[in-house]
Amino acid sequence: MTVPSFLFQGMSGVQIDHLATNIIVQYQPEVLKGGKAFDVHRFVDTKLEDLTGVIPVYSNELPPEIYGLTDSANKQVIFQEDLATDESSLNFFRSTQAHETGHCFLHVPQLQQRSRTQVFRQAKGEDGIHLYRKDDIPIYRNPEWQAWRFAGALLMPENPLRMILRDGASLGEIAETFGVNLPFLKTRLKALKILN
Ligand SMILES: [Zn+2]
Numbered sequence: 001m002t003v004p005s006f007l008f009q010g011m012s013g014v015q016i017d018h019l020a021t022n023i024i025v026q027y028q029p030e031v032l033k034g035g036k037a038f039d040v041h042r043f044v045d046t047k048l049e050d051l052t053g054v055i056p057v058y059s060n061e062l063p064p065e066i067y068g069l070t071d072s073a074n075k076q077v078i079f080q081e082d083l084a085t086d087e088s089s090l091n092f093f094r095s096t097q098a099h100e101t102g103h104c105f106l107h108v109p110q111l112q113q114r115s116r117t118q119v120f121r122q123a124k125g126e127d128g129i130h131l132y133r134k135d136d137i138p139i140y141r142n143p144e145w146q147a148w149r150f151a152g153a154l155l156m157p158e159n160p161l162r163m164i165l166r167d168g169a170s171l172g173e174i175a176e177t178f179g180v181n182l183p184f185l186k187t188r189l190k191a192l193k194i195l196n
Contacts, residue, residue, distance in 0.1 A: 006110075006111065006114070006116050006118060007137075007141060008106075008107060008110055008141055008142075008143050008146070009110060009141070010138065010140045010141045011106070011140060011146055012140060013149050013191060016102075016106070016146060016149045016150050016153055017149070017153040017157075017158060019105065019106075019150065019153075020150055020153035020154040020157065021153065021157055021158075023043075023105075023154065024038055024154070024157055027043055027047060028043075031157065031160065032157060032159060032160055033160070034159075034160040034163045034164060035160070035164075035177060036177075037094075037155070037177065037178050037179035038098075038154055038155055038157075038178075038179075040094050040097045040098045040101065040154065040155065041084075041093075041094065041097060043101070044056045044077075044097050044100075044101060048077070048101060048104060051105075052104040052105055052108060052109075053075055053108070054070065054075050054076065054077050054104040054108055055075060055076050055077070056076075056077050056079065057076050057077065057078045057079070058078075058079050058080075058081040058084050059078050059079070059080070059081055060080070060081045060082060062078055062080050064080075065123050065124045066080065066121050066122065066123050067079070067080045067083055067092075067093075067096045067122050067123070067124070068080065068096040068097070068099065068100040068121075068122040069100075069119060069120065069121050069122070070100050070103040070104060070107075070108065070119070070120040071117075071119045072107070072108045072111040072112065072116075072117050072118050072119070073117035073119075075108070077100045077101075077103070077104060079093075079096065079097065079100070080096075083096065090179070091175075091179055091180050091181045091184075092181060094155060094179050094180065095151055095155065095180060095181065095184055096122055098150070098151035098152075098154045098155050099122060099147045099148060099150070099151040100120070100122065100147070101150070101151070101154065102146065102147035102148070102149075102150030102151055102154075103120045103143065103147050105150070106143070106146050106147065106150060107120070107143050107146075107147070120143065120144075120147070148187075149191065152184065152187065152188040152191060155178055155179065155180050155184075156178045156180060156184075156185065156188045158192055161174070161178075161188070161189075161192070161194075162194070164177060165194065171185060171186070
């Protein structure tokens with residue numbers, strides 16, 4: 001007998017953006033004025049546990065192909081320590097932390113409420129650029145899509161993103177301002193229908 005996989009609450013992109021913006025408003029509101037990147041590393045280290053009950057851990061014991069892992073049963077989010085300390089991967093590390101933060105806010109509470117557990121793993125090649133449709137789960141219920149949408153919203157909030165675009169910044173400059181990789185910026189611009 002197959003156990004039906006847990007069906008997460010459907011969420012629209014706008015709803016998810018709203019949640020992420022609320023976090024920025026509370027913890028680093030100056031980001032919304034533009035020109036500044038959200039300090040997701042500090043947020044994870046100082047606020048995540050208080051807000052979600054999930055403890056951040058940095059470890060080299062994850063398999064090398066796993067960058068981040070949220071374990072709802074153990075209430076831990078584990079990050080690949082090598083990634084965390086590799087300056088050249090800073091932007092990718094930021095997106096990984098923002099993505100796992102999305103799982104902690106969006107999915108861990110639902111699992112707890114229904115006494116279910118799940119482990120989310122972010123592996124190589126799962127970078128949020130490709131939307132993968134698993135089975136027949138509609139995209140808005142797909143926890144991976146939701147967590148990536150959340151990560152995009154946390155690191156590239158819509159208002160400052162539109163402001164910097166209006167100012168005529170290049171995509172490279174914008175990515176640098178928000179501390180993200182270029183493909184992730186493009187995904188975000190498509191999600192907001194700014195880019196085709
Ligand atoms: Zn994930």
